[in-house]
Amino acid sequence: MNCHDVDRWLDDRSPDDERTAMLMHVRICARCSAALGAMDALESALTAAPAPPRAFTERVMARVAETAQMRATVPVLEVLPLLRAFPWWARLALEPAALLAAVLAAVLVWRGDALFTLARVGALQLGAWLAQISTGTAAVVAPVNPLALALTPTVLACVALAVAPLVFMGSRLLADWSATMVGRHARPL
Amino acid sequence: MKPWEDVIPSKSVMGAQAGPPAAGETAGPAADRAEDRDLVRLAQGGDQAAFRRLVERHGGRAHALALRILRSASDAEEVAQDAFVRAWRALPGFRGDAAFGSWLYRIVARRAFDRAAVLKGRRTRETDVEAAEELAAAASGPDPEAGERARRLERLLAELPEVPRAVVTLYYFEDRSVEDVAKTMRMPVNTVKTHLHRARAALRGAWMREDGTP
Numbered sequence: 484m485n486c487h488d489v490d491r492w493l494d495d496r497s498p499d500d501e502r503t504a505m506l507m508h509v510r511i512c513a514r515c516s517a518a519l520g521a522m523d524a525l526e527s528a529l530t531a532a533p534a535p536p537r538a539f540t541e542r543v544m545a546r547v548a549e550t551a552q553m554r555a556t557v558p559v560l561e562v563l564p565l566l567r568a569f570p571w572w573a574r575l576a577l578e579p580a581a582l583l584a585a586v587l588a589a590v591l592v593w594r595g596d597a598l599f600t601l602a603r604v605g606a607l608q609l610g611a612w613l614a615q616i617s618t619g620t621a622a623v624v625a626p627v628n629p630l631a632l633a634l635t636p637t638v639l640a641c642v643a644l645a646v647a648p649l650v651f652m653g654s655r656l657l658a659d660w661s662a663t664m665v666g667r668h669a670r671p672l
Numbered sequence: 673m674k675p676w677e678d679v680i681p682s683k684s685v686m687g688a689q690a691g692p693p694a695a696g697e698t699a700g701p702a703a704d705r706a707e708d709r710d711l712v713r714l715a716q717g718g719d720q721a722a723f724r725r726l727v728e729r730h731g732g733r734a735h736a737l738a739l740r741i742l743r744s745a746s747d748a749e750e751v752a753q754d755a756f757v758r759a760w761r762a763l764p765g766f767r768g769d770a771a772f773g774s775w776l777y778r779i780v781a782r783r784a785f786d787r788a789a790v791l792k793g794r795r796t797r798e799t800d801v802e803a804a805e806e807l808a809a810a811a812s813g814p815d816p817e818a819g820e821r822a823r824r825l826e827r828l829l830a831e832l833p834e835v836p837r838a839v840v841t842l843y844y845f846e847d848r849s850v851e852d853v854a855k856t857m858r859m860p861v862n863t864v865k866t867h868l869h870r871a872r873a874a875l876r877g878a879w880m881r882e883d884g885t886p
Contacts, residue, residue, distance in 0.1 A: 494873040495865075517885040521876050528825035529844040531818065535731035536749055543727050543756045544720065552718060553761050 484508045489515040493522045582648035590641040598641065701847045704729075708772040716764050723763070727756055730773055733845050734780045740841045741784035741834055742791070751787055755779040770855065774846055778856040781838055788834060828878045832871055839864055840871040 484492075484504040489512075492505045509515045590598065708729070714722035734755060739748035759766075759776055766775060829837050839853055843864075846852040850868070854861045 490873070490876075493876060494869045514885060517880060517883065518876060521879040521883065521885070522872070524821055525825065525872075525875050525879055526844065528818075528821040529840065531822060533732045533736040533822075535735045535752075536745075539731050539735060539749070539752070540724060540727045542749075543731070543753050544724050546753060546757045547720060547723060547760045550757055550761055552716075552764050554764060 486512060486515055486518075489518060493518060583645065583652070586644045586648060590645060594641055705771050705773075709768065712763065712766065712768065712772050715760070716766065723760055726772065730776055731756070733773070734776055737777055737780050737838070737841055737845065738784045740829060741781065741838050742788055743830065744791070747787055747791065748784070751783045752780060755783055758783075770852070771846075774852050774856055777842060777845060781842070781856055785834070785838075824879065824882065825875075828875050831878065832874060836867040836871040836874075839867040840875070843868055 484501070485508070488501075489505055489508055492501060509519050708726065711722045711726050711729075715726060731752070735748055735752040738751040738755075739745065742748045742751065755776060758779055766772070770778075829840075832840070835857075839857060839859075842853045842856055843850070846856070850861055850864050853859075853868075854864045857864065859867075
């Protein structure tokens, strides 16, 4: 190892396996011994823990006392840990997607005919509208008002049941997003 | 004693235990990080006494980092204070992915670089001298030899550009972890290594020239 290698070792913090060779050279080279001493003095100064200015802590704490901490979580999430006490099948049943699937299945079994009629009327209306804009002539469709069908109490109840898990899912996504944003702001700044 | 040990300084740069006494404590870095974690947990619940202890443990280094980037005592104090207040506000969301010190120094570095961009061109030679004196006094304590070393270091650091100065400072504040510095500075690891190499070479060369070594 020569003087150039020693400089490189010191500046790159080269691996330990070259250390012995470097030290052997330092032993016989006054210039490299001085380089090692200089680096030692530098690192000793660089690692020294400086004291903060006088009363720095007091000034910081005076500002801290007037500053409220941000909430890391939103209230909804504080309830979620309680769910961990339930067995897996209960937690699965409470998942928004599972709830939505269950409600839709129940609605189909219970009032599938009403939903089918509503879907058929909607498809006919859509087809007539498409035909009208493509050919310019109005198609002949039975004059059925879909709103009249949709506003029956049964269908409204089904729709409400189907929408409820969607609302829950949306609010949960919003809660997760809010928590992520809080976390994101908390970390890098 | 090995044959070469007579030429190696007693606190050699090669020593495996040459790392900085983190947070100014006598315990090792691992113990300091564990204590930081406990204090952070308490402070996350709003415990101001625990946060005060964190300020005491990291205030010196946070302020020194800001001062080395900004070279202005008043701006550095403001940036360091702001960083602690921001850390306090955001602490409940701190997940502990990094050490508290790394997280704090990241806030300090970002704030200091932002401030430096605003102050660009307004820095004078007088502010450099003021900063060097302030840091030398802060680092030296009662030991006159350490004071002289600190003064020399600050004078030489002032000759470096902002980014290598921050990189080399962080490297020795963050237990010599290039990866931690890279995260703090949001730089690739190899860029940090390049800055470190150049900064160390420049500082060592200048130090040796002052000593009269070719």
